[in-house]
Amino acid sequence: DAKTTQPPSMDCAEGRAANLPCNHSTISGNEYVYWYRQIHSQGPQYIIHGLKNNETNEMASLIITEDRKSSTLILPHATLRDTAVYYCIVRGSTLGRLYFGRGTQLTVWP
Amino acid sequence: DTEVTQTPKHLVMGMTNKKSLKCEQHMGHRAMYWYKQKAKKPPELMFVYSYEKLSINESVPSRFSPECPNSSLLNLHLHALQPEDSALYLCASSQDPLTRNTEAFFGQGTRLTVV
Numbered sequence: 001d002a003k004t005t006q007p008p009s010m011d012c013a014e015g016r017a018a019n020l021p022c023n024h025s026t027i028s029g030n031e032y033v034y035w036y037r038q039i040h041s042q043g044p045q046y047i048i049h050g051l052k053n054n055e056t057n058e059m060a061s062l063i064i065t066e067d068r069k070s071s072t073l074i075l076p077h078a079t080l081r082d083t084a085v086y087y088c089i090v091r092g093s094t095l096g097r098l099y100f101g102r103g104t105q106l107t108v109w110p
Numbered sequence: 111d112t113e114v115t116q117t118p119k120h121l122v123m124g125m126t127n128k129k130s131l132k133c134e135q136h137m138g139h140r141a142m143y144w145y146k147q148k149a150k151k152p153p154e155l156m157f158v159y160s161y162e163k164l165s166i167n168e169s170v171p172s173r174f175s176p177e178c179p180n181s182s183l184l185n186l187h188l189h190a191l192q193p194e195d196s197a198l199y200l201c202a203s204s205q206d207p208l209t210r211n212t213e214a215f216f217g218q219g220t221r222l223t224v225v
Contacts, residue, residue, distance in 0.1 A: 032210050043114075043200050043216035044153065051211070087152065095165050096141045096204045098214055100152035 004088045009105040012082075018075040020104055022088030025069045031092035033064060035073045037084040038103075044087065047073065078108045113137075116201050116217035124225055125191060131220045133184040133201030141207035142184040143214065144176060145200040153200055159184060160207035191224045198222075 005023040012018040024033065034049040048055055048062045050071075055062045061074040075082055087103040115134045123129045133142065140161050145153040158166035159178045173195075175187040184201055198221055204214040 030210065034213070036216075041198065041219075041221075043116075043202075043218045046213045046215060049211075049213060091210050095158050095160055095207050096143070096209075096212065096214060097155060097158060097166065098143075098202075099155065102152055 004090055004101050006086075006088055006101065006104045008102065009107070012075075012078045012106060012108050014080060014108055014110050015077055018078040018082065018106060018108070020073040020075075020086050020088075020106060021070065022072070023070045024088070024090045027068050027090050028092060029068075031090050033062065033068075033071050034089040034091050034098065035060070035062065036087045036089065036098075036100075037082075037106075038087070039081075039084045044100075047086075049091075078106075080108050080110065082106065083108045114201055114203055114215050114217035116199075116220050118220060119218065120221045120223075122223045122225060123188065123191065125193070127191075128187070128189045130188065131186040131199055131201075131222075133186075133203075133217055134182055135203040135215070136182055137203065137205070137215070138181075139203035139205050139215075140181060141204045141214075142178060143202040143204075144184070144186055145202065145216075147198040147200060147219070149197075157186075158207075165207070188222075191222075193224050196223045 035047040036044040064071045085103040144156040147153040157176045177185040198219045201217045202214045
């Protein structure tokens with residue numbers, strides 16, 4: 001599975017959009033980009049995933065560049081409850097394995 | 111229902127004890143996973159079950175013994191653990207082990223302390 005690079009931490013004001021970047025320059029054509037988040041001491045929560053097209057659901061939007069070497073998770077109106085560690089994962093393996101990198105600690109402040 | 115239920119939520123055990131962690135899902139998922147997470151670290155994959163068969167063991171010590179009695183249930187049997195095994199143990203499931211296009215759902219974990 002391709003490795004990912006994320007900034008270790010980011011801040012965002014409540015009500016503003018949070019844009020979390022992820023680099024995955026070695027991604028191959030059949031590998032999906034997944035985003036999860038983990039609020040302190042809870043299990044990881046699925047957010048969104050995509051292959052090449054931009055995706056949107058009730059939680060977030062995922063923008064994948066045309067060359068697929070990077071992506072951005074967008075939380076359109078961040079709230080204090082969005083404070084968490086956000087993991088970008090490139091999933092290429094079968095058997096559904098997810099390998100977590102270090103993630104980005106997002107802190108939303110009032 | 112996208113719930114994966116883990117019991118117990120907290121467990122304290124001595125190094126000579128035998129205990130088991132339990133994980134259940136009723137979503138019809140055919141892949142189930144155990145992860146271990148130490149404080150301030152990302153989750154690390156331990157085991158993968160695909161259609162109730164152990165498919166991946168990430169070189170986990172034998173004091174951890176997984177079991178999948180049926181498609182809804184996953185156990186992790188613990189024996190002769192060390193204090194460094196203290197961690198949050200996470201269970202997850204996903205619908206189809208053979209596709210990359212399917213999300214995994216995680217339980218809330220069991221916080222294990224070995225004394």
